[in-house]
Amino acid sequence: IKPLPDKSEKVRVPLRIPIRRLRWALQDGISDDPLPKLLNGQLIVRPLEVLLQAESPVLIVELPGVDVAKVDMTLLLLNMEQKVLQEQTLTTPGRGRNRWRFELARFADTLRHNSSPLLRFDLRLQGLPDAPGETQIPLMRLTQSLMVENITVTPIIQGEQVQVKINWTSARPLQNRFVRFWPLWQPWQAPIYRPIPDDARGEFIVPVDPAQPPLQPIKYRLELGISDPWSPPVRPRRPTFGTQNTLDVALVPPEHRLQILEQESKTHGKTFARTLEYAIIQQELNHQSAYQDALQWCYQHLDRATIPQMLTLVECIKKTGGAYAGRTLKALRLKLFAVQRIKKLLRAYQQEKISHRQFQAYLANMPDAKLLPVKTAILLLDVPDVQIDLPVIQRLIQH
Structure with a gap:
């Protein structure tokens, strides 16, 4: 301690205050970033094949600001049905202060021989201050790719009823599969979705479901895939021609x-x-x-x-x-941006009859703003898009 000659002088002293925030990171030999940069609180998503090919994958968990002797951490491996397949418990940190290491190689056999297309590592904590009981937090999600070959489709048309039989070969059967039919001759229509039973092995006859839109005698792009119940729902995009697990087929x-x-x-x-x-x-x-x-x-x-x-x-x-x-x-x-059609567009978007992607695609066809009717320009002022607003405002100023 040394007295300062000038008492008005400001003194800045660096302090290191641990914040009680759970962070984690995967060390799999792929990223060269240092551990402090990898640590964060975001869900890790990896293909299962990548994790299995890593030499010594380790999941690092860090929780500063707590008494580590009172906290138990258990790493859980779950399948899509939330069933615990394997677990590993650590009662004290492995290396470093307030830092736990989970050796994922111990889970390799379970990961390799499970048919669930989606797996998840969750962290279960016990003994946290101000949090009685157990707390469970998802850390990492693993996905398995559906790899199928030799896809064939046989139409079964009886009168107005259309069914199809799908055959394929796959080295490994997975659960939670689906088939999606994208209408190529009617591309404005939404795709038709059908789940594939988990016990289907290389063959599936798409049933007629009165509650769902029926198949039509048209051309489809057939897509085989795996649904992910852990991801937020999004509108699917039609796969491009030749994409893996797809086949273009005309039923007539x-x-x-x-x-x-x-x-x-x-x-x-x-x-x-x-x-x-x-x-x-x-x-x-x-x-x-x-x-x-x-x-x-x-x-x-x-x-x-x-x-x-x-x-x-x-x-x-x-x-x-x-x-x-x-x-x-x-x-x-010019016709698309007539007043009555822009009203129709805005109404359809507000009523969620079209997606945001379709809304943006329509607006992308805007002609030269100088050619817009004034009433159309006024309607477009409500569109929250800078690329639309600026030329529309210029058009109104010009008017």
Whole structure:
């Protein structure tokens, strides 16, 4: 202790105060970052294969500011049904003060021979101050990839009832699988989802479910996957052509589907949906004249379309290319931003009839702001998007 010559002088002394905050990190030899940088309180997500290939994976848990002699920590390995498959208890820290080390190699056999597609490491704590009883915290989630080969689909069509039999080969059966059907001839439609029973081994006949939308005699992109109940629900995205575990399959030949659409149009009249599907099939068959004629009809009858169907029409016109696409796309974007259609867009978004992704895709087609009707510009002021607001405000100032 040394007296200061000037009592008004400020003295700053560094203090290290431990904050009672649980942090953890995985040391698997992949990251070169030092441990203090790895430690955080966020859920770790890893593919199971990566963890099994690590030499000596260790899960580090740190909890400063507590009496470690009074705290018991147990690492639990759980499957999707929340069943404890294995556990490891540590009553005192391994190395370092207030720091526990869980050797994950001890769980390797259980991890390797479990059929659950999703596994989780949870930490159970006992003896925490101000927290009587047990506290359980998820630390790490492990995912297993569904790897299937030789996917085949056999249509079973009886009258208006459509079923399919799916066959595949897989080295390892997993639980919680699903099949999703993405309609390629009707891309504005939502995919059809069906769970696959856990006891299905290489074959599954998709049942008819009256409570779900039925399969139609059209072309689908079939996707096999695993559902994750521990992740927040999100709208799935259609996988691109050739993605692992997918197969494009037409349940009827395209020429036969065209005949069905033509007959339905003669019997019940043309609809936007039938004509747009007709155009998509004609484009697939490389019948450009019939394709452009159908697109022109859709362009002229845009008021009959839903928001997703309008977006599909935009994508179809883009695919045509050339001068026709340029002229038609420019005119279509002006029609999309007419006052009555922007009202329809905002209403559909507010009522959650379209996703945020579809909402943004529609707005991405905004023409030059100078060409916007003033009433449309006023409506767009309520859209929380800087890329929209700025040109809209400039348009109103100009007006």
